Amino acid sequence: MEKLSEFTDEQMQQVDKLIEASGTNPSGLIPLLEKTQGILGYLPPSIQQYISEKTKISANRIYGVVTFYSYFTTKPRARHRVQLCLGTACYVKGSDALVEKIEKDFNITFGNSTEDGRFTFEKARCVGACGLAPVMLVDGKVYGKMTVESLDKILNEYE
Ligand code: FES
16 A cells, blocks of 8 residues: 555555455446545646556546546545526526635635635536526536526525
């Protein structure tokens, strides 16, 4: 087991077990990454490299998977994950104004977390609730017909 400074020995032992069980078959890569993120919380470049070395799956391929699926994250997430849908229906109904408000109020750009570890803000593609546009998800819970006024009220519910 190799020590990666940001993770504990125990976490890395668990990751090693997952890698061992998954083997070198690329078809096991996505489940392996899902479980690894489940243990570590995120998949930084150091872990992608570590998995690449152990599985002999190219680092480029791993990076490609991690960046393709929005489920994966390369940075630690905050306590609450806020996703704003920027699909066509939501965009037409004004989701860009919500993005602007959040970026201004929290002094942050999307894809990042607030310094207090409270929120991670992410843009999402259509989440399949276009009839409720514009749509926001907080920890997977769907909020529809969002306005800049309702935004504050909803986010205040999450500490
Ligand atoms: S475009 Fe936002 S839910 Fe479909």
